[in-house]
Amino acid sequence: MAMTGRQDRQGVYDRSSGRLGRALAVLRERGPMEPFRLVRQHGLRESARFVGRNVRHMIADRLARRWDRAHGVDTAGSIQLAMLDVVGPNRDKGNECVCTSPKSFGFIMKNLPRDLSDATFIDIGSGKSRTLLLASHYPFKAIVGVEFARELVAIARRNIAAYRSPSQMCRTLFVVEGDAAAYAFPDTPLVVYFYNPFSKDVFDTVLDNLVASLRETPRRCFVVYGSSSHQAIDWARPAIRASGMFEELAVPRMPGFFDAVRRIDYAVFRFDPASRSA
Structure with a gap:
């Protein structure tokens, strides 16, 4: 090619x-x-x-x-993924690694609760770790990246070791090397972040795994899906709704920030077992 x-x-x-x-x-x-x-x-x-x-x-x-x-x-x-060493069978279903811009991520985070101290932030398809580093400026319990390209995992781990900022609020950051379709979600409250990491069939598998985990161990969970290409939001949003697990939150349209290659279309969903049982 x-x-x-x-x-x-x-x-x-x-x-x-x-x-x-x-x-x-x-x-x-x-x-x-x-x-x-x-x-x-x-x-x-x-x-x-x-x-x-x-x-x-x-x-x-x-x-x-x-x-x-x-x-x-x-x-x-x-x-580009074509020249990387990838774990698992889904190389051809992954998208190129593009980092989320700081301003875009900050705008998205305004739609989540301020109290996140019991939640684990998980970036599915975490690439070189930009989003993990940005998330460390919020009071998460832990921050996890899931990445299937071994070279990107190595870069991300070096970044995490090197990154220091006086405004960091979470320093428990790590990257799991593996296929997202086989990832087992932790039993803590969750914020699960997708920035158009792969095709719909892989996303459906990851979403099914997340729903199964929430049913087995009900806990608060937010899902954020963002996309600036491939019209992925057009199939991701209906898939999350169709799971029957999540409530979609009303969010403002993303502005066109200069530090973003394209404006991000995004959606935020919430699962709260306490409100369901009330």
Whole structure:
């Protein structure tokens, strides 16, 4: 499979870097009239959208790398799975690893209760650990990442060891190396976070496992599903509703933050056994 991009400093394949360089290379190869040919082929409106998407991606990538430098970690990039060592049978059903932006995550967290001290935060498909590090600024009991790419697990563990911030409220962070479809949820109250990590059939399996765990050991649980591509929210939201376990909460629309490659569509669901038994 042809790939465009470059390896990042940890040796994993990153498609987010070098967009401007690749554009200049195309101009050198095809000549200065190439942009005009593309505009004639695709139309002015679609061409403007294409340029806008790439400019926004470059801005978000630059801000992500600035955040990494400020914290001494490596979480940025659009990491492709094809060249990684993956645990389990679901490599082809996973999506590229893209980190959640700090502003997007903070906006989502405003829709959850302030008292989270008894809850375990679980990021399903945790990649390089950006979301885990962001979650550590909230008073969770523990923070867990579930990741099936061994290289990303290694990077995440180095990030967790290196990351220090005076505003951290939880320092119990760790990453489980394994397929999310086989993950056993802990028996604590939960906040389960998905940022479009994989295809619908894998998600259905993970959701079934979560529902079974909540039925066996009823406890408070929030599910957050976010997606900025693949229209995944269009099938994830109905699947969570159809489980019959969760109540969907009314949440405000996500703004278009500069540190996010795209605006995130998201939904928040709650299971509270106390309210069900009342």
